[in-house]
Amino acid sequence: MKPFVLLATRDHDKAAGDEYESVRQHAGLSPEELIQIRVESGPLPELRLDDYSGVFLGGGPFNVSDAEKSDLQLRVEADLRTVLDQIVDADFPFLGMCYGIGTVTVHLGGTVDRTYGEGLGAIEVTLTPQAADDPLLAGLPATFQAFVGHKEACNGAPPGVTLLATGTACPVQMYRHGRNVYVTQFHPELDVASLEQRMAIYRNAGYFHPDDFEILIEMARKSGVDEHPHRLLRNFVTRYARD
Numbered sequence: 001m002k003p004f005v006l007l008a009t010r011d012h013d014k015a016a017g018d019e020y021e022s023v024r025q026h027a028g029l030s031p032e033e034l035i036q037i038r039v040e041s042g043p044l045p046e047l048r049l050d051d052y053s054g055v056f057l058g059g060g061p062f063n064v065s066d067a068e069k070s071d072l073q074l075r076v077e078a079d080l081r082t083v084l085d086q087i088v089d090a091d092f093p094f095l096g097m098c099y100g101i102g103t104v105t106v107h108l109g110g111t112v113d114r115t116y117g118e119g120l121g122a123i124e125v126t127l128t129p130q131a132a133d134d135p136l137l138a139g140l141p142a143t144f145q146a147f148v149g150h151k152e153a154c155n156g157a158p159p160g161v162t163l164l165a166t167g168t169a170c171p172v173q174m175y176r177h178g179r180n181v182y183v184t185q186f187h188p189e190l191d192v193a194s195l196e197q198r199m200a201i202y203r204n205a206g207y208f209h210p211d212d213f214e215i216l217i218e219m220a221r222k223s224g225v226d227e228h229p230h231r232l233l234r235n236f237v238t239r240y241a242r243d
Helices: 013-027 071-090 099-107 192-201 210-221 228-240
Strands: 004-008 034-038 055-057 094-097 118-127 143-150 161-166 174-177 181-184
Touching: 004 013, 013 034, 013 192, 013 228, 055 071, 055 099, 071 099, 094 099, 094 228, 099 181, 118 210, 143 228, 192 210
Parallel strands: 004 034, 004 055, 055 094, 094 181
Antiparallel strands: 118 143, 118 161, 161 174, 174 181
16 A cells, blocks of 8 residues: 655654654554654655655644744745645645644635634534535544644635535534545544643643643543544545555
């Protein structure tokens, strides 16, 4: 099988490693079947899409709506634009998670701002009627719990996409462009243990008040988030794995 590739933007070694393991394990991939490229660590090499079964783009510390951006953030955004040009033009298998939805939305001409940010925690995700026959959502119930935590979000779905999942506080939780390019606002890779790890790392990053750490951990444990969000990752691999 050709490997999948995870494009990572996290500038923290443990956070990047934890994200890789979460995606790999819940997608059912071996270490040889999922390659991680840390885009923040240096200029992104040319990505030959034909070498891979599909591409994941994880979350990270950047926000596409930031008013001020470092040279590193600008370079990462430019590198990702180049890759997205290829992916969108080829309708290549892609799953962007959290930060991924922001980058793709801007790429497609949509608006990303701070209107629908969500604090760290679990939300109810509701599938749209258009999700009924989508293979990535096979086996998922009409509503399920998933973890979120984001300062920005789509202010409406961009033109030409198929809205697949919604939420109350943040209306655009998942959409598809073309047949094979998918993005989620929620984190399909997170379970309670991995959320606790990420919260510890980003405790002072502005996603939640540091004094609320223990309260939020307890809420996460009682949230009801189960294997349903992870099924997206497994369905993605099942659908697109190729020799």
